[in-house]
Amino acid sequence: MQDAVNTIAVTGTDGRSTRRAADHLRAILRNIFPFLVVGLLWEIVARLGVFPPRLFPTLEEVAASFVRLTVSGILPHHAIETVIRLLSGFALAAIAGTVIGILMGRSRRAEDIMLPLVSICAPIPGLAYAPLFLLWFGLGNVSAVLLVGFVSAFPVIFNSWTGVKAVKEIWLRSAVALGADDRRLFTHVILPGALPYILTGLRLGLAQAWRILVAVEMLAAVPWGLGWLIFGAREFLNTDVMLAGIAVIALIGIALEKLVFQKIEDYTVVRWGMVTAS
């Protein structure tokens, strides 16, 4: 299907490809237009001087501090530390979460043991654990990474568990009838069958990790990190630095969604035909 579309695009007439380019351009313009309007409004309010300029800087000032901090390497350093912390916390959650979830899905005993613990800990907002983790593991990186991992493990656990339980009974029985042993049953039937759910869980987990991480960085007094940058900028009324930091946070958030998860889905479950591409 994908190939067919590509062939048409390649062999299509010039007129069709230019029209396609024009459509593409129009779509981009349509997406940019709202930002122009909001930016213009912001600029007008900032220039009118309704609010003190320290608290409501113009867009040029925000852009200038964005460029200044990027060139001097401060902003990239903060961003890299944040991303590393996010990935290590999330890696913990992904490994522990899928293992626990799959165990719970496969064995009744594991389910009975884990489910009460998980259902008691999961509904408490992640940040509420923060002071406790800070007391137990001290200020800094260990607490931040452990907390992010702990909090983002819950969606992974729940979804892997549901996924394994949702594997069709008939697939299992026919695989066994065809002579699959336990290991082949697991790698060839259960794992692929549960994968759409597991991926959803990982996606939710990463989103949760990302939401919590910024706040954790503010509370855990880590030396570098975007959350800390924003929080520290408040002390000096550097609203422009703050807004530049928030812009980077937004960019990372969008990149996570578009580049990481949509790609993974395209390569696995969409290609296997388990969910349709939207």
Place this chain on the structure above:
Amino acid sequence: MSETTTTTRSYIRSALTLIVVAALYEAAARSGYFAAALMPTLPAIAKTLFAGIADGSLIEHAAFTLGRVLAGFVLAVIVSIPLGILMARFKPVENFCLPLVSALMPIPSFALVPLFMLWFGIGDLTTVLIVFYAATFPLLFNTWSGVRAVNPLWLRAAGSMGADEGRLFWKVIIPGASPFIITGMRQSFLRAWIAVVGAEMIAASDWGLGWVIFDAKEFLNADVMLASLIVIGAIGYVFERLVFGSIEKATVLRWGMMRAAKG
């Protein structure tokens, strides 16, 4: 082995797990390896919890937190349900709002806390606005996709049976989109609940469960911390199960729509 014995056995196992974990915790707390201030025993936590409830201080903190979360949540409902419906019904509104929403959505609400503190000061207004920000997007998105997902056949059928715009809206679109809207409210409340605790910690005003936990850290009062954690978990659980569960039962489940939404 009958179905009931299996269920009884898993109840027993669940209860056993909890007892074992509690016993392990108690043993670790009493062993003296960890400072008593950091790892209070279970009776100490229970005592703090009951003392807080008895003298009303925990209840007052909980009332403040609940007030803030409800204010922000109601604000989010008022804004995002109409906006979501408008986005789904009118293409220009969708074209204008969707790029903005997709750009704002990945920004965690906590990232805005320091900015809002500068703009609106420390206290209720900042907390309510953060809750509002956190709760808006899931509800907006769900309302939008819910209205778009209303079966076009129903719209045409109602139209050909002579329903005017108003009736079409109230009798077909709103009930049709309601499973999505209720799911959205559920997600929104969960986000709001997370946001309020965090916002109370960072934008420390002087009341609220988030503030209690954070403040207890300064004085190494791990028992107070754990007691408020229990209260926070309990309130979250009550809302999730009792409030939204019964709303679901009274509306979409009774109308027989929930299976369509989940399928």
